[in-house]
Amino acid sequence: MIGLLFITLSFVLHKRKVLLMLRALFSTRYLQQLLREGKLANEGIYFYAILLHHFAVSCLILAFLNLFTPQLLEKSLLQPVPLFGLIFGTTVIVQLASQLFLWYFSSIFNYQEQKYLYTTIKTLYRFCNGLLLIIMVSITWYAHIPELIIFVYFPLFIIIFISFFILFLRNISGVSRIHFFIYFCTLEILPYLLAAKLLIINL
Secondary structure, three states: OHHHHHHHHHHHHOHHHHHHHHHHOOOHHHHHHHHHOOOHHHOHHHHHHHHHHHHHHHHHHHHHHHHHOHHHHHHOOOOHHHHHHHHHHHHHHHHHHHHHHHHHHHHHOOOHHHHHHHHHHHHHHHHHHHHHHHHHHHHHHHHOOOHHHHHHHHHHHHHHHHHHHHHHHHHOOOOOHHHHHHHHHHHHOHHHHHHHHHHHHHO
């Protein structure tokens, strides 16, 4: 219900911007229009996009634990609500770490303009992924069809993720592909791996 509330508020309060964001993830023309209109971080839709993403990812992790590894939940001393709060807090910390690494890399390599582009495209990816996740997790949880996550969500997630990756590479200029590869593979993925390990150890 909370996830649907975020979606509803996003579409009601920022309908035009939401439609533009959904189109921009798959179209350079709409992305350029979005960039010309100003930073997403200064608008309310950015706040809803971040909240929706963290909430949806937390729901996915909790659903996975419940559906595929219930023994971990049985061993855990935490009830579902505190556990969800722990997972949500972990995703927020990962987000902050990612932003810190982005600021650091953009500073030492003088990629300030590219940082704005990367942040914008990543917000598009988070919002689209959050929308998809809320729908998939809700159906999976209430209909008890875990196959939806594996055979429907993950292929769609890969399509969205690849679109995000290609869109950024097509629009950047003056950026070393080696620098971007180091940042993306090491500093974007590593925090999630560490967070997953910490959660498993605590459970």
